Amino acid sequence: MRPNKRFMIPYRARFDKALNPFMSLSPADVEKVARLARLAMTDQELRAARDQLNNIFGLIAEMQAVDTAGIEPMSHAQDVAQRLREDKVTETNQREAFQAIAPQVENGLYLVPQVIE
Amino acid sequence: MQWEIVIGLEVHTQLSTNTKIFSGASTAFGAEPNTQADAVSIALPGVLPVLNKGAVERAIKFGLATGARIAQRSVFARKNYFYPDLPKGYQISQFDLPVVGQGALTIQVEPLSGNAKPYEKTVRITRAHLEEDAGKSVHGNSQGVTGIDLNRAGTPLLEIVSEPDMCSAAEAVAYAKALHTLVRWIGICDGNMQEGSFRCDVNVSVRRPGEPLGTRREIKNLNSFKFMQQAIDYEVQWQIDTIESGGKIHQATILFNPDTGETRAMRSKEDAHDYRYFPDPDLLPLEISTEWIEQVRGTLPELPQAKQARYVSELGLSAYDASILTASREMADFFEEALGDATGQAKICANWIIGEVSAQLNRDGLDMTQCPINAQQLGGMLTRIADGTISNSGAKEVFRTMWAEGGSADAIIEAKGLKQVSDSGAIEALVDEIIAANADKVTEYRSGKDKLFGFFVGLAMKASKGKANPAQLNDILKKKLAG
């Protein structure tokens, strides 16, 4: 992947009317989100989802007014560094137990409909 | 019309850890499908990642070896997309804060065509980041289905991203090779390209001189240098043809087919460009202390470039010999071990390795690690050449025997009676006998027929059964013939 500076640019600097996320979602937006999330939806479901999402985004819009210049984003509740694991094998083969609950397996492989590259 | 080629590489190197990047499952190659797919690898509900120290250590090594800054704080992010070989539905990678920052690699480029001379070039490395590998799709089991093997899922990768600094297939290949040498040299990757330990994505675009960068297409997953060169050549020509015939290049991910030698666009992954990156809440920021960096620095071997320079300045080797001897860590180690303290013998040692040893390896289809003779054996033979125990032809015999049957140089010299006669008394006696038996020829020689010197050398060598030390024999013959 190419580095994208998205995380680093201050919110205000990037805020763009053309991308104004606080305006209501179009049917195409909702369809795109459903596709990204791999959720099959009927037209009726998409319409309902759109109305509900717009309500929720109305609720979320409150955040827009807050001045957060210079505030460090908070990803974790505690300011702790990642702990590291020693490079030692601790896991044993559990294929049988794991595949006992799998929808479809053959010769130790999980099966899915054909993948086309 | 002139065209400029712009190439950048993203190389995925599989790090040589015992376990996966986020779990204690083995990374050994070739296991039965899914037997190394632990709860984390198959993403059971509720399982969590814990970072492997060995993977971080290897990333630090790489950063130090390329003069890059190691990030004191880096962050793991999730790259979200659905694919059956990606069990969590996201890949844990690094995004805006990678562990290794900007570095560089100097490469020797051998132009692929014409009589152009080799040259040196420095390629800038944008960054290198840690991430997990995906599993493997196995096709062709049953009709209409794909099998998923998650043994490889979670194997640690270091993705090394270069700047688009290369302007020919030759440069791209030289860079990839140099990187391949380096990661093996510092011991972070086994470099096995057949097993997928070193995979290259190549971004290619073309432009007319002076124009802004063209649209790039990314050739995915090249796992041989030969294919890389073919793929780039084909792709460059395709792009040029496309533009010259009035077409436009569209950004795409493409695959190279080694059978046809052609590239083709992948069936475009839907919404491919919306990976919804965000910092992984299951992992905390990776902090690397200066002490740790220094400790890792202490474990780094002398790097190929430093070695090359030292071979030239301290051992008096040519730049060419030095570059060949540092083509791999094994080669350089072999050379240094065979040479030992006898630095004066560097040239002859280099000649033997670059000459006979390489030729024999080539003939037998072996690589340096499989060499039937070890460095001590070769060193022992070189010592006997240097101290005059064996002649060059004797040495060849010793080498052949060593290669085929093993044994030390001394044992072979002894068993085969290859020891030179360096006893000047014995040589003098032998020369006296020859002079006495060939009085007429001696007279001719003394009257100016210099060419006859070779005749006397031949006779003396024959008489000594080839064991007389040639230099010594020459001296004595000259002296005695002079009268």
Add this chain to the structure above:
Amino acid sequence: MLNASIKQLSAALRAKEISSVELTQSYLDRIVRLNPQLNAYITLNPEVSLAQARAADARLAAGMADPLTGIPVAQKDIFCAKGWLTTCGSKMLHNFVSPYDAHVITQFNNAGAVNLGKTNMDEFAMGSSNETSHYGTVKNPWDRARVPGGSSGGTAAAVAARLCAAATGTDTGGSIRQPAALCGISGLKPTYGVVSRYGMIAFASSLDQAGPMGRSAEDLALLLNTMAGFDERDSTSLQREKEDYARDLNKSLTGLRIGLPKEFFAEGLSGDVAKAVEAAIAEYKKLGAVIVDISLPNTKLSIPVYYVLAPAEASSNLSRFDGVRYGYRAPEYSDLADMYEKSRAQGFGAEVKRRIMIGTYVLSHGYYDAYYLQAQKIRRLIAQDFTAAYKQCDVIMGPTSPSTAFKLGEKGDDPVQMYLSDIYTIAVNLAGLPGMSIPCGFGANDMPVGLQIIGNYFDEARMLNVAHQYQLATDWHSRAPQL
């Protein structure tokens, strides 16, 4: 027996007044009788429970009992328990028999507790009323026409109805405290990182925290002693000294500074709840506490922040449910994409899909900064509010929920109204602080009211002390619904 505390039950077990098998059987009998009305449990496994009880009796007989040995404890169905169906309230996991134990389950097993069954919950812990469970709504034992709260509603109902001695819950935005309040029981969400998340099916990783739910603060202390502790399999698990959460239960509250945030007593709070909470504060004054008026100015923003961050993390966490390795797969599909889309559309319920959609959208390209990043920044402002407040007070108190339990179906059509009911609990998760709810009276329709106690980081022992002293002085916590 049914109203006895864990301490009393433990004493009775040690004194052989009752066996764990008898105790377990009596709970199982009661569950069989009452669960059909309440739907608090999804899965029972009487043979396994009784086998654990027999093992506990053996351990008791051998004199090797822990405080929880032989105590029947119910587990929220979010915890993976080996050999147990673990559904997380979802059709997606209707057939998921976990092949491994969550850390919390292991801790209870090691303590010799009996797993009495898996309790109902909102699907993937997303909900505040337990109406989103695929396995049917849970009824509030105080009024079966009303909700028990959520997402740990099955646990809250089971504890309130005496269908277990105690149980576990998880709290991402109030999912322990709110149902505890609505069902008239005690519940504690520890500081983020105190209880391992390993094996607890993730909703929003940076907010999720497991905690105990029971009939008294004293019981919670014993449960937390078992649940808490470092686990190397969870990177966010904190390495801290083991502590005894019961150590301060009997301390005096004289001089305790209780902060009352003005934002918690503003518009939106029902009069009946306000009255009960104010009475509780008056009781605390009698116990020697001092009241301090404080402000948490960003409280209102906690809802929008939460409804960006939690769905974002959830959308990614729930990507692993794809019908490939476990769980629900649609019976019919045309190709891979169709299999994903149908399996997920059929396996997830409406609320889960809604949150996946929100999360996917806020992370998608172009919106990240405006939503996710902005929410993370405001999250820090919210946490800073608490840091400032704890300079003035020792604990913060207020209502847990703005109203008592509402009627089933009352808010079903309006997610926003439902979301607003978490106004007092969400900020605690965003800050990572510990929070608890204890019964403090009854409001309209004789429904229970919860008092929320919010502590500073790692101040669980003090919070339990504060709650316990109140429970010594009042008897709200020992009131039980008529069934």
